[in-house]
Amino acid sequence: MSLLVVGSVAIDNVQTPHEIRNDLLGGSATHFSYAASFFTSVRLVGVVGEDWPAEHTALLDRRGIDTSGLSVISGGSTFRWTGRYEPNMNDRETLDVQLNVFGEFNPVLPESYRNSQFVFLANGVPAVQLKVLGQVPERRIAVADTMDLWISTQRDDLNKLLSQLDGLVLNDSEAKLLTESDNLVAAGHAVRKMGPKFVVIKKGEHGAMFFSEDLSYVLPAFPTENVIDPTGAGDSFAGGMMGYLTEQGNFDPATLKIALVYGTVVASFNVEGFGIERLQQVSRDDIEDRLADYRQMLSF
Amino acid sequence: MSLLVVGSVAIDNVQTPHEIRNDLLGGSATHFSYAASFFTSVRLVGVVGEDWPAEHTALLDRRGIDTSGLSVISGGSTFRWTGRYEPNMNDRETLDVQLNVFGEFNPVLPESYRNSQFVFLANGVPAVQLKVLGQVPERRIAVADTMDLWISTQRDDLNKLLSQLDGLVLNDSEAKLLTESDNLVAAGHAVRKMGPKFVVIKKGEHGAMFFSEDLSYVLPAFPTENVIDPTGAGDSFAGGMMGYLTEQGNFDPATLKIALVYGTVVASFNVEGFGIERLQQVSRDDIEDRLADYRQMLSF
Numbered sequence: 001m002s003l004l005v006v007g008s009v010a011i012d013n014v015q016t017p018h019e020i021r022n023d024l025l026g027g028s029a030t031h032f033s034y035a036a037s038f039f040t041s042v043r044l045v046g047v048v049g050e051d052w053p054a055e056h057t058a059l060l061d062r063r064g065i066d067t068s069g070l071s072v073i074s075g076g077s078t079f080r081w082t083g084r085y086e087p088n089m090n091d092r093e094t095l096d097v098q099l100n101v102f103g104e105f106n107p108v109l110p111e112s113y114r115n116s117q118f119v120f121l122a123n124g125v126p127a128v129q130l131k132v133l134g135q136v137p138e139r140r141i142a143v144a145d146t147m148d149l150w151i152s153t154q155r156d157d158l159n160k161l162l163s164q165l166d167g168l169v170l171n172d173s174e175a176k177l178l179t180e181s182d183n184l185v186a187a188g189h190a191v192r193k194m195g196p197k198f199v200v201i202k203k204g205e206h207g208a209m210f211f212s213e214d215l216s217y218v219l220p221a222f223p224t225e226n227v228i229d230p231t232g233a234g235d236s237f238a239g240g241m242m243g244y245l246t247e248q249g250n251f252d253p254a255t256l257k258i259a260l261v262y263g264t265v266v267a268s269f270n271v272e273g274f275g276i277e278r279l280q281q282v283s284r285d286d287i288e289d290r291l292a293d294y295r296q297m298l299s300f
Numbered sequence: 301m302s303l304l305v306v307g308s309v310a311i312d313n314v315q316t317p318h319e320i321r322n323d324l325l326g327g328s329a330t331h332f333s334y335a336a337s338f339f340t341s342v343r344l345v346g347v348v349g350e351d352w353p354a355e356h357t358a359l360l361d362r363r364g365i366d367t368s369g370l371s372v373i374s375g376g377s378t379f380r381w382t383g384r385y386e387p388n389m390n391d392r393e394t395l396d397v398q399l400n401v402f403g404e405f406n407p408v409l410p411e412s413y414r415n416s417q418f419v420f421l422a423n424g425v426p427a428v429q430l431k432v433l434g435q436v437p438e439r440r441i442a443v444a445d446t447m448d449l450w451i452s453t454q455r456d457d458l459n460k461l462l463s464q465l466d467g468l469v470l471n472d473s474e475a476k477l478l479t480e481s482d483n484l485v486a487a488g489h490a491v492r493k494m495g496p497k498f499v500v501i502k503k504g505e506h507g508a509m510f511f512s513e514d515l516s517y518v519l520p521a522f523p524t525e526n527v528i529d530p531t532g533a534g535d536s537f538a539g540g541m542m543g544y545l546t547e548q549g550n551f552d553p554a555t556l557k558i559a560l561v562y563g564t565v566v567a568s569f570n571v572e573g574f575g576i577e578r579l580q581q582v583s584r585d586d587i588e589d590r591l592a593d594y595r596q597m598l599s600f
Contacts, residue, residue: 088482182388184505185525205484206506207520217597218520220507225485257600297517298598300557 002041002066003246005032005239006107006132007122007145008079009046009070014229014274015084015095021229024275025056026081028122028145031232034276035239035266037063038284040246043113045069045132049076049101068110076101089227090204109135118246120238123147126157133164141251143167145238151178162195166251169200169238184209188216200241200260202234208260215253219260222268222294229274233267236279240266240287265290302341302366303546305332305539306407306432307422307445309346309370313382313396314529314574316389321529324575325356326381328422328445331532334576335539335566337363338584340546343413345369345432349376349401368410376401389527390504409435418546420538423447426457433464441551443467445538451478462495466551469500469538484509488516500541500560502534508560515553519560522568522594529574533567536579540566540587565590 012026033042042065050072057067079102082095105128109116116136121129121144129144136142144165150158151174162168168191172184179190184201188211191199198212205227207220241263245251251259265287272278312326333342342365350372357367379402382395405428409416416436421429421444429444436442444465450458451474462468468491472484479490484501488511491499498512505527507520541563545551551559565587572578 183525183527185523189525203506206503209523216523218523219598220518220520223485223509223516223518225483225489227483254600261600295600298519300554300561300595 001118001246001249002043002116003036003118003120003242004043004045004109004113004116004136005029005036005120005122005242006045006129007032007120007124007235008102008105009044009048009052010079010081010102011051012231012275013080013082013096014231015082016089016229017085017087019228019274021274024231025059026231026275027079028232028235030060031235031270031276032120032122032239032242033060033065034063034279035236035263035270036243036246037065038240038266038282038287039243039262040118042066042243043069043116045107045109045113047071047073047101047105047107049078050074052078066113069107069113073101078102083231085230089230092230107132107135114138117141118242119143120242121145122235122238126150126154126161130157130161130164133161141166141245143169143238143242145169145234146174148174148177159194162191165196167198167200168196169202169234169241171202171204171234175199175201185216198256202237204230204233208237208264210257210260212253217257219264220298222264222290222297224268224272226272228272228278230271231275233271236270236276237263237267239263261291261294262287265294301418301546301549302343302416303336303418303420303542304343304345304409304413304416304436305329305336305420305422305542306345306369306429307332307420307424307535308379308402308405309344309348309352310379310381310402311351312531312575313380314531315382315384315395316529317385317387319528319574321574324531325359326531326575327379328532328535330360331535331570331576332420332422332539332542333360333365334363334579335536335563335570336543336546337365338540338566338582338587339543339562340418342366342543343369343416345407345409345413347371347373347401347405347407349378350374352378366413369407369413373401378402383531385530389530392530407432407435414438417441418542419443420542421445422535422538426450426454426461430457430461430464433461441466441545443469443538443542445469445534446474448474448477459494462491465496467498467500468496469502469534469541471502471504471534475499475501485516498556502537504530504533508537508564510557510560512553517557519564520598522564522590522597524568524572526572528572528578530571531575533571536570536576537563537567539563561591561594562587565594
């Protein structure tokens, strides 16, 4: 079984209170794909410019990530994001965004991707996310991410998207914005009533909440002292979650819960290095070990 | 076995986005005592003025809370606090504080309290907390709460107190202030190195973190949509925790963890009503039922 992801592929410049790092492999689809690759093969759809280093593609290929859907636009430049984290390592300021070729992103799936059954639409323009759904008629589960910009400016398209989704992942402030509710439990249920069968609210260092018609729960983040770069934490969370679902081949409630736990664990590794550097050092065994620690932490 | 608590007893005026309620039974020692009374008898030490309604004392007495340590100062007025909650129900603004008789609080324990083995020092002047410790020579465990004001202005006394404590509970912003660390895991360990054998960081709606030399973990709050009044949530958490420890008669690591869970559950009821009104409707069976739900929520 393969997992399809459509989203941004970028080059990031990241400033933290302790270090500045430039030209990092970034983007939502990148973090997602790498995280999911611990569990399943991945089909990546994205767009980059001719400045894109070939070694990045090679790195993804070696992880079983199919990059035949990664378009390289000659004469174009790759999406670049520059951000600075506050000392608390949660709040961040975007210093510069150059959408470049990602501004014209119009994903057309390779023929070999169109039978995808597990689908993730990383954060992007809702109209574009909708167009992707039209290209995967055999999908069994479609989950999307979104962001404040689309909630505020593309509400009609977003509502249409929500009605077609199995799941939505979004962060706490986005859930509050979308529902105009200040209570996250109320917000989670309200988002679910907009269409998705389940909703995951990401709370960063405070964990994640799950909502379906029959079930709601909250899981804490895995506590780590060693937060180097939170960029991509939410995407790696989604990648671990969707990767595990794809590996299992189902998304019943019990599997979904374990999938959220895998997402939590993978995200906790993601933040321990810049870009995907820490994930590159990690094995599936490391993930299983940390999951066992996490399970122990929540047992009493 | 009895649990000793020393702290404020107050009359609160609370404003939320939905309702204004005046003359509520409040104060840290009150919320703590009521929460602990589900598990054990309690010995309360506090001070009130002649405006204190006798029915409040009667209410505490009926819960097995010994009020022989509650001094009524004739000619004095009870500590009064007025606060307003923001729409998010987490942030609040103190509109008015009248310390009244609590400003001169100089707790002298009744003879019958001096053999107390389980001791909780609710938030108060560190010098006063230290004086209480001198009056309980047979104590087996002493746990204290503190606040930003004492961290900023009474550091020497606070350091002395920390060196004599078994446990400290404080909230997340206080832990960051005390340690000048922005990472809560680092902050928790740093506080522990200041003296207490264990540290509990309260994160409000995001749960609580535990730190000892050998162990650290985080537990989420019990998610509730029905947040009416968060006043006293931290005190009822501590009351549930210390009440359970006293009931069990020990504080080994496994018992401490379950105690944090009971604290979490009791606090989740506390916020579902103004003052202690919701706790007054709850039975030990209700607590056990919600604890079972919580355990289920964290199982996967």
